[in-house]
Amino acid sequence: MRIAILDYENAVPSSVAGPADILAAMARTAPLLTGSPVSVRFEIDFVKEKDGQLWRKAMGTAVPTKLPKEEVYDLVIVPAMESDKILPVVQQERRLIDWLRQQHLQRAELASICVGAFLLGATGLLNGKVATTHWLFADRFRALYPEVEVQDDKIIVDQGSIYTCGGAFSFTTFMMYLVEKFCGHEAAIITSKILMINMHQQPQDAFSIFRLQHDHTDDVIGKAQQFIEKNYADAISVEALAAQYNMSIRHFIRRFEQATGNTPLAYLQRVRIEAAKKMLESSREGVEQIAFRCGYEDMSFFRKIFKRYVAMTPKAYKEKYGQNGLRLVTAGMAS
Secondary structure, eight states: OOEEOOTTTTBOOOOOOOOOHHHHHHHHHHHHHSSSOOOOOOOEEEEEEEETTEEEETOOOOEEEEEEETTTSSSEEEOOBBBGGGHHHHHHHHHHHHHHHHHTTOEEEEOOOEEHHHHHHHHTTTTTSSEEOOGGGGGHHHHTTTSSEOOOOOEEEESSSSESEEEEEEGGHHHHHHHHHHOOOHHHHHHHHHHTTTTTTOOOOOOOOOOOOOOOOHHHHHHHHHHHHHHSOOOOOOHHHHHHTTTTTHHHHHHHHHHHOOOHHHHHHHHHHHHHHHHHHHHSSOOOHHHHHOOOOOOOHHHHHHHHHHHSSSSHHHHHHHHHHHHHHHHHHOO
């Protein structure tokens, strides 16, 4: 299987070398357990543009050679770029963008890592399709590529011959997914165990942070948001908020959603859940106490809402990110 990994200027080094290292490690170590080589042999090139010409360098070699125009790969991987260089990369790498489009037209499959999706989006090949990218840059992606449906709660989105994955270091899980797709489930399990990489991790919701949505010009709604953010632990009703700002309930909901992208109730829940996450991370209080402090009296409802937005239960979140969880990790390192 012929694989190209783009190695453009400002690409994140780990997402260039990492996928290649995983595939090479699988080829070296899997036979130690199975007694036979993996079913697919990988040939990996690193491809970059220089002086208007595309160059390739085979993995394990030092000298690049010109990439023949007729060369077609089975899979092209687009690594992440430095997050403050997204637009410059998209503007500068027109030659690679055209080449990606040509490769796909010639049946190559394409895969992007994290904000590498911006480079893939520039090809137009994602228009009318579903994709993911890092949750922190999802809104920017939507603004730049409005014809793409972004599902930023997903770690991996598979569109048949185009794949996208979320955060930069999720490429490890992503490569396990591709190994399973191209080499089979058994090979993926073996590789996962040897390299100690989890398969099919939880959605990006478990990692995302709700950002307060004040990037609008509606001053009245901004005041309503500030009231919610300050008083989220209290009983707040949409009816009372609408009356407080002299609007009908329907008009208030419509105006709030237009400004923030959320209904008032959804905004309240997200503010509460974000506060609960911070308390679960830093407080020694129990889950029930934290739920109460965040305005929830019904524990089953709190668990339901928390899992909806975070993709795990409050207890699981506390065990993973709370102080006890950190102490367990530290103790394991010390031993």
